[in-house]
Amino acid sequence: MPKNEIYGKLEEVFGFNTLRPGQEEVMSQILSGHSSLAVFPTGSGKSLCYQLPALLMDGLTLVVSPLIALMKDQVESLMAKGILARKLDSSLTTEEVFEVFDLMKSGRLKLLFVAPERFSNPSFLNRLQSMKIALLAVDEAHCISEWGHSFRPDYLKIAQGADKLKIGLRLALTATATPKVSEDICNSFGIAPEHHIQTGFKRANLTLNIAPVPEEERDEKLLEMISRHPGEPTIIYVTRQMTTEHITTFLNSRKKLAARSYHAGMSTERRSEIQEEFMAGKCNIIVATIAFGMGIDKADIRHVYHYNLPKSFENYVQETGRAGRDGLPSQCYMLACKADLGVLENFIYGKRPSTSAIESLVSATIEREGEVALDRYNLSIAHDIKTDVIQSILVWLELAGYVESRGWRHGKYDATLLRPMNNLMAGHTPERQEFLVRLFDQAKQSPRNPNRYNFEVAAIAEKMGEPESKIAQSL
Numbered sequence: 001m002p003k004n005e006i007y008g009k010l011e012e013v014f015g016f017n018t019l020r021p022g023q024e025e026v027m028s029q030i031l032s033g034h035s036s037l038a039v040f041p042t043g044s045g046k047s048l049c050y051q052l053p054a055l056l057m058d059g060l061t062l063v064v065s066p067l068i069a070l071m072k073d074q075v076e077s078l079m080a081k082g083i084l085a086r087k088l089d090s091s092l093t094t095e096e097v098f099e100v101f102d103l104m105k106s107g108r109l110k111l112l113f114v115a116p117e118r119f120s121n122p123s124f125l126n127r128l129q130s131m132k133i134a135l136l137a138v139d140e141a142h143c144i145s146e147w148g149h150s151f152r153p154d155y156l157k158i159a160q161g162a163d164k165l166k167i168g169l170r171l172a173l174t175a176t177a178t179p180k181v182s183e184d185i186c187n188s189f190g191i192a193p194e195h196h197i198q199t200g201f202k203r204a205n206l207t208l209n210i211a212p213v214p215e216e217e218r219d220e221k222l223l224e225m226i227s228r229h230p231g232e233p234t235i236i237y238v239t240r241q242m243t244t245e246h247i248t249t250f251l252n253s254r255k256k257l258a259a260r261s262y263h264a265g266m267s268t269e270r271r272s273e274i275q276e277e278f279m280a281g282k283c284n285i286i287v288a289t290i291a292f293g294m295g296i297d298k299a300d301i302r303h304v305y306h307y308n309l310p311k312s313f314e315n316y317v318q319e320t321g322r323a324g325r326d327g328l329p330s331q332c333y334m335l336a337c338k339a340d341l342g343v344l345e346n347f348i349y350g351k352r353p354s355t356s357a358i359e360s361l362v363s364a365t366i367e368r369e370g371e372v373a374l375d376r377y378n379l380s381i382a383h384d385i386k387t388d389v390i391q392s393i394l395v396w397l398e399l400a401g402y403v404e405s406r407g408w409r410h411g412k413y414d415a416t417l418l419r420p421m422n423n424l425m426a427g428h429t430p431e432r433q434e435f436l437v438r439l440f441d442q443a444k445q446s447p448r449n450p451n452r453y454n455f456e457v458a459a460i461a462e463k464m465g466e467p468e469s470k471i472a473q474s475l
Contacts, residue, residue: 006031009055013081020045022199026171027053030135035170035191037141039177039198042321043299046173047074050137054110055083059134062167063113064158066140069275071113073297078111087113088124104131116143116154119161120405133167138189141172142314145184153388153395159188160399175321176201176314201317205324208332215339219250222307225333226285227255232302233278236287237319239308239343241265247287247307259285262292290315299326305333309340311347353385361385361393366402373458373468375411406469411458413475415443417451438464439474 006027010016019027022040026049029036040046051074054061065071071087078085086100086109103109104127118124136158138144143155162170170189177185177198186196213221226234236259238244244261251259260274260283271292277283279298286292290311304323310316316334324330361383365374374394380387397403417424421440425433442460446452455475461468 003028005056006052009052013055013083014048014052019048022197023049026197029195029197030169030171031056033169034195035168035189037172037174037177037182037185037189037191037196037198039174039182039196041199041201041203042175042318043203043325043327044175044199046139046175049173050135050171051078051083051111053135057134059132060104060107060109061111061135061137062128062133063111064116064119064136064138065113066116066143066155068115069272070139070297071115075111075113083111084109085111085113088118089113089115101127107132116158119157120154122406125161125164128165133165135169135171136162136167137171137173139173141185142174142177142181144172144188145177145181153392156392156395156399162189176317178314181314203321203324205327205329206320206332207329208320208334210334210336212336215337218307218335218337219247221335222247222305223251223254225305226251226257226303229303229331230257231284233281233298233300234285234303234305235292235301235319235322236285236305236307237310238287238289239311239340239347241289243308244287244289251285251287257285258283259287262286262288264289290319297325298322300328301325302328302330303333304330305335307335309334309336309344311344351386351389353383353389357383357385358393361390362397365394365397371406371467371469373411410472411456413455413457413472415453415455415475416449417453436474439471 003024006024007017007019010019020040021044022038023045026036026038030049030053038046038049050061050063063071063074065074068087068089068091071089075085075087084103086103088097088100092100100109100112104112114124138158144158170191172185172189172191174185182196182198185191186193211221222236236247238247241263244263248259248261251257260277262271262274266274274283274286275292278286287307301323304320306316306319310319320332323332361379364379364383376387376390376394379385379390383390385393394403394405398405425436428436439455439460440453442463443453443455446454455471457468457471457475461471464471
């Protein structure tokens with residue numbers, strides 16, 4: 001495709017007249033029909049590499065992104081530019097989901113953002129079978145290799161899903177990829193080595209500092225460093241959730257700094273509230289585990305501190321990369337403490353099951369015939385393997401062809417009737433009413449609230465002689 005078409009659309013829609021290093025090369029490859037891997041530093045405009053080509057191609061551009069907040073920001077930005085884009089995630093109502101499906105079916109939708117878990121949803125994949133998909137773009141593509149086993153196992157299934165859907169054109173994007181990780185990504189998506197575009201990791205505006213410090217002096221050292229730059233947006237990364245609370249309390253008590261804790265143990269609502277405060281400048285310091293940061297588009301973060309040693313070099317590059325996205329000078333500090341090594345080793349070995357545990361899990365899984373429901377929690381207890389590792393093993397078994405996922409469903413449901421049972425049954429056929437009555441008869445009623453019922457799907461399905469899928473679907 002001629003460059004003048006790329007630059008014409010760039011200025012017309014996005015208001016730019018120049019591209020950053022690597023962008024033109026990636027776009028030209030995509031528009032010439034070549035799948036590509038783009039490894040660009042944080043803040044270098046990776047998203048434009050699929051947003052602009054999407055406007056020049058016939059069909060839907062499907063974008064895989066790991067975070068709802070990031071999808072939301074991109075959809076709102078694209079809609080403001082007059083581009084029809086939508087996201088599919090757990091925050092949507094049923095009506096909103098069907099609106100997205102209608103737009104897909106009409107062929108008007110240009111970009112659709114989904115989480116990697118959508119590739120484990122047979123219903124969603126069936127809908128895509130009839131769609132003309134021009135491009136599959138996978139953001140944070142290093143998760144396929146570097147973190148796929150522990151971060152989001154369903155990243156491992158994206159390439160297989162693309163093959164099933166016969167999506168020939170793929171674009172993988174990341175800010176972090178070692179040569180081995182890049183090789184894994186290219187092999188997974190069928191990307192030729194010559195179509196791997198890497199502009200380097202170095203960002204001239206970031207200054208990286210390492211300060212060796214004894215454990216007992218670390219808090220005071222951190223306070224001293226932060227006190228030099230009051231009021232400037234700052235992220236402090238720690239390893240454990242309890243440490244976020246300790247550091248936040250320490251900073252607020254000593255200097256009355258506007259610090260907030262952020263970790264995966266908090267409710268979704270509380271995390272969203274803290275993130276919005278930080279983005280709006282209502283608090284300037286976030287003390288966080290690695291649960292915070294990916295997809296955070298705040299340009300003026302001036303300081304990133306590692307109170308604890310990062311888990312890997314790739315983590316360090318990702319986390320420091322959140323500083324200075326506006327191109328202005330920013331500082332990154334690591335408080336290197338030998339005491340952290342034991343914690344990191346526990347993280348590594350705590351998730352590594354024994355060979356015998358893996359063998360017992362695999363045998364118990366693949367020896368079962370027909371359609372079965374697997375409960376990760378029960379499997380974890382039975383085989384002494386952490387639940388997230390269980391999920392990774394099941395994904396690898398599926399990729400190897402030993403099992404096939406039919407999607408996921410809840411094993412238990414709680415339901416509270418908001419209307420009398422007679423009203424609930426109105427409109428159903430007699431056969432359906434008889435089934436629903438039997439279903440509710442098998443549920444457990446709350447002794448405190450007779451309108452509240454608990455359904456254990458597997459037990460009820462066995463008693464009623466019905467498939468678990470029918471019970472779950474009815475609920």
